[in-house]
Every structure is written in structure tokens, then in C-alpha cells.
Amino acid sequence: MTPTTPVVSLQTNKDVSLSQVEQELAKIWQSYGENAAARASTFNLIVYEPVDADNAKRMASIDAIASQSPCRVISLVPLSGEDEGLSAQVAAYCPLQKSKSSLICGEYITLQGNKDAFNRAVNLVADLLIPDLPVFLWWKPSPAPNTRLFEYLVNLSDRVIFDSANFADPEADLLKLWNLIKAGVQVADLNWQRLLPWQELTAQAFDPPDRRSAVWDVDGVTIDYERGNSVQALLFLGWLASRLHWHCTGRTKVGGDYDIQRFNFAGKNSEHIQAELAAIPLANVGSIVGDLIGLRLTASNLNTDACNIFCSESTGCMRMEASGGAQSYRTHQVSPLNDQSADALLGQQLQRWGRDMLFEESLTVICEGLVN
Numbered sequence: 001m002t003p004t005t006p007v008v009s010l011q012t013n014k015d016v017s018l019s020q021v022e023q024e025l026a027k028i029w030q031s032y033g034e035n036a037a038a039r040a041s042t043f044n045l046i047v048y049e050p051v052d053a054d055n056a057k058r059m060a061s062i063d064a065i066a067s068q069s070p071c072r073v074i075s076l077v078p079l080s081g082e083d084e085g086l087s088a089q090v091a092a093y094c095p096l097q098k099s100k101s102s103l104i105c106g107e108y109i110t111l112q113g114n115k116d117a118f119n120r121a122v123n124l125v126a127d128l129l130i131p132d133l134p135v136f137l138w139w140k141p142s143p144a145p146n147t148r149l150f151e152y153l154v155n156l157s158d159r160v161i162f163d164s165a166n167f168a169d170p171e172a173d174l175l176k177l178w179n180l181i182k183a184g185v186q187v188a189d190l191n192w193q194r195l196l197p198w199q200e201l202t203a204q205a206f207d208p209p210d211r212r213s214a215v216w217d218v219d220g221v222t223i224d225y226e227r228g229n230s231v232q233a234l235l236f237l238g239w240l241a242s243r244l245h246w247h248c249t250g251r252t253k254v255g256g257d258y259d260i261q262r263f264n265f266a267g268k269n270s271e272h273i274q275a276e277l278a279a280i281p282l283a284n285v286g287s288i289v290g291d292l293i294g295l296r297l298t299a300s301n302l303n304t305d306a307c308n309i310f311c312s313e314s315t316g317c318m319r320m321e322a323s324g325g326a327q328s329y330r331t332h333q334v335s336p337l338n339d340q341s342a343d344a345l346l347g348q349q350l351q352r353w354g355r356d357m358l359f360e361e362s363l364t365v366i367c368e369g370l371v372n
Contacts, residue, residue, distance in 0.1 A: 021128065024090045025107055041106060043134040043350065046125060046153055047075045050141045050166075051115075062108055064343035066093035069350060070106040072130050077112045086113040086121050115149070122152045134158045136350060140342075142168045143176040154185060161349050163190040163342045164231040165288050171370055174231060178367040181360050188352070190345040191288075192359050195236050197334050198292055198310065202240070205308050205332060214306040215244065219273045220298035224317060227259070227279035229290025236292060237275055238366030239358070241265055246273055248369030263369050282315065288340050294320040296329070310334050 045065065049058060058075065065073060089112075094105035109128055111118075129135060137157035144150040154160055160180065167173035181187050206215040221240065225233040241248065246265035254260040258278040265273040280293055294317025299306040307329045311317040314336060337345075 021088055021090055021109055025092070025109075028090070028092050041072045041130050041133060042069055043071050043136060044129045045071050045073045045136045045138060045350070046157065047073060047138045048140060048149075048153065049075065049077045051078045052080055053077060053140075061343050061346075062093065064346065065350075066106055066108075068347040070094075070104050071350075072107045072128075072133075073109070074125060074128050075108065075110045076118065076125070077110060078118060079112055079114050081114060083114050083116040086111050086117045086124070088112075119148050122149055125153065126156055129156070134353075136161060138346065140166065142166070142173045143180065145176055145179065154180070159186045159188060159349070159352070161188045161190065161346065163345075164235075165191045165194075165229060165290060165342075167229065167231060170229050170231045170234070170290075174234065174363065175367055175370060178363055181363065186355055187360075188349045188356060189235075189359065190342050190349065191231055191290075192235055192356075192362075193345045193348065194288065194291070194337060194340050195232060195239070197336060198236060198295065199239060201310060201332050201334050202295070202297075202308075205310075205330065211305050214299075214304050216267075217299040217301045217304040217306040218244070218297045219267070219271060219300050220296075221273070221275035222294075222296040222298075222320065223275070223277050224280050224293040224295075224319060225277065226286060226289060226291045226293060226315075227281045228285070230277065230279065232290050232292050233277045234366045234370075235359075235362055236295070237263065237277065238362035238364075238369075241275075241365045242358075242361045244268070246365070248365065248372055250372055251369050278319075280319070286314070291315075291336070291340075292334075293317055296320045305330075308332065312336070 047061070058077065062073065062075070065071070089110040091108045091110075092105045093108060111124070113121075135157045136159050137153050138161045139150070139153070140163065143162065162177065164170065164173065164177070177187055177189065206212055221237065223233045223237060240246075245268040248263055249266050250264045252262045252264075254262060258280060260279075261277050263275045263277075265275065267273055282293075291312070293312050293315050295308075295310040297306060297308045309317065309320045309329045309331045311320065311331065311333055313333045339345075
């Protein structure tokens with residue numbers, strides 16, 4: 001786990017009326033004194049939780065955000081049940097800095113109510129934003145286009161952050177992200193960041209000068225992933241195809257015990273490439289459903305050095321290594337990120353500006369295959 005900066009709360013969360021939100025925040029700072037705590041914000045962050053979200057996890061997220069940057073967080077917590085209007089809480093949290101005598105603190109506003117209440121008071125969120133500061137939206141459930149609240153919040157935001165590890169319908173929800181990007185929305189996916197070790201090690205396998213040209217001989221790809229969510233496997237395949245200028249020409253769902261699906265690609269010189277994705281059931285499920293387990297790159301050319309196997313350090317990939325073949329494979333072990341939690345990865349996205357072109361290109365390639 002990556003250590004986080006300790007966080008202190010200036011007071012416990014306080015229930016207030018919506019009209020009192022700004023007044024109560026001002027009282028917090030007045031009661032603490034200007035010399036003891038400085039009110040600061042570098043951006044606005046809107047967080048939309050799943051319905052009836054776990055409160056302990058929600059507070060852990062607030063601590064993780066507070067430990068990294070002072071900002072104004074507006075947390076929207078939808079509840080099931082009858083429409084009883086919106087309730088509000090305000091609080092201030094401050095990361096403790098040993099080198100500074102005063103506290104630099106951010107503000108946290110929590111709004112709770114059922115979906116009808118949020119839809120009725122949707123304009124309130126805009127009124128609570130600090131003007132002239134960037135606005136990030138962290139939408140925790142699956143994307144919900146064509147719903148009033150989702151579209152309103154997306155239009156308010158400069159960047160929309162998702163975690164596709166939580167998508168209810170991975171393929172359909174990826175297509176929704178793609179449609180948002182095509183509409184000009186800046187989109188980020190925390191699950192994309194979890195692929196970085198796999199991408200780096202794959203690229204490094206072809207870094208030596210005498211092996212660089214071998215990458216163009218790859219015409220077979222097998223990707224094993226933990227059953228339950230196919231997004232990581234799809235995004236990795238999209239990344240590989242986009243880097244090698246492959247164009248998807250079709251997809252076949254084979255099914256079976258491993259829910260196999262195959263993608264056909266045409267290479268930059270019209271050569272045929274086939275990729276197979278397999279969902280592997282594991283006895284010990286990891287914290288992130290759908291993590292990559294293994295990757296195999298093969299080539300029909302027997303005189304190339306393109307064949308590689310990449311195995312997750314935590315799960316191994318016996319199925320990959322047992323496949324054999326006429327050629328020898330270089331085997332690599334992939335170490336996952338030290339902390340794959342959404343809270344840990346969020347901080348990196350809050351420091352980014354502009355579009356992630358590599359993510360967008362990879363998503364485009366694989367989504368074109370999904371609709372082919």
C-alpha cells in the first residue's frame with residue numbers, strides 16, 4: 001500500500017440546510033482562525049457514488065483525496081427509498097505537513113437524497129462550485145447517458161473520471177465511454193492505469209535493437225484475464241493493436257468454459273492477425289475483478305524473435321506456458337502496481353490536464369471491433 005499523508009478533520013460532519021452550506025463553511029474557518037488553518041482549493045471535485053454506497057469506503061475516499069490536494073469536494077450520495085428531499089453535511093479536512101506550522105485545508109460538502117431529489121435540485125451542484133477553478137467529475141457507477149443528472153454533471157465538468165473495473169456491463173459501458181469521447185468529453189479510466197506495468201514490460205521486450213523489427217512479425221495474441229470483467233483485456237488489446245497499426249476486421253464469440261472470444265485484425269501490410277481473449281476462473285479472486293493474468297505473443301514466421309509470454313507475478317500463467325510450440329518463448333513476470341485501489345489512482349488523474357490520446361486511440365480500436 002502507498003502511504004498517504006495523515007488527515008485531520010477540523011470538526012465532525014455537520015448537518016445543515018442547503019441554504020446554510022456556505023455560511024457553515026465560513027463559520028468553520030472563522031472558528032479555527034486564519035493563522036491556524038488556511039482555506040485553499042486548487043480545483044472542484046464532484047463525486048457521484050453508487051446507490052446506498054458503503055459509508056466507510058466513502059469516508060476512506062475523502063481521506064485519500066484530502067491527503068493529496070486541498071480542493072472542494074461535493075459528494076453526491078444517492079439513497080434508495082422515498083423522496084425526502086436533499087440533506088447536506090459540511091466539513092473541512094486538512095493534510096498534516098510536518099514542515100508547516102499551519103494547516104492547508106479543503107472543504108467537503110455531502111448531499112444525500114434519492115434520485116428524484118437529485119434530479120429536482122440538479123442546478124444546486126453548479127451553485128456550490130468555486131468559480132474559475134477546474135471541475136473534475138468522479139462518476140463511480142457505470143456511465144448513465146441519457147439521464148438528466150449524468151448529462152448535467154458531465155456538462156459541468158472539465159474531465160470525467162470512471163473506474164471500468166466496476167462496470168456492470170463491460171462491453172456496453174466501454175462503448176458509452178467511446179461515445180462520450182466522440183462527443184468531445186475528456187474521459188479518464190482508472191482501470192487503464194492498472195495496465196501500465198503490462199504495457200511497459202511488453203514494450204521493453206522489443207527494446208533491444210536486434211529485436212525491434214521482430215514486433216512486426218507478431219500475428220497471434222492470447223490474453224488471459226480474471227473472469228468477471230473483460231475491460232482490462234480489451235483495453236490492452238486495443239493498446240497493442242493501436243501501436244502496431246492493426247485494424248479490426250471482425251469478432252467471434254466462441255464461449256465455452258473460458259468465455260473465449262476472438263478478434264481478427266489486418267496489419268499495416270494487410271497481414272492477418274488473430275487475438276484470443278479468455279476469462280479464467282480463479283479460486284482466489286483479487287481486489288480488482290478482471291485483472292490480467294497472462295499474455296502470449298506468437299508469430300507464424302519461425303525465424304523471428306517475436307514470441308513472448310508475460311505472466312502475472314501474483315497468479316502466474318500455467319495455461320500460457322503449457323501451450324508449447326515450435327519456437328522458444330521469452331518469459332517475463334509482470335509486477336502489478338503497488339496499490340491498485342481507485343483512491344490511490346485518483347490522485348494521478350486529478351493532476352492531469354488535456355486528453356489522454358493513447359487511451360482514446362486504444363479505446364477506439366477495440367470499440368470498433370466490438371461494433372464490427
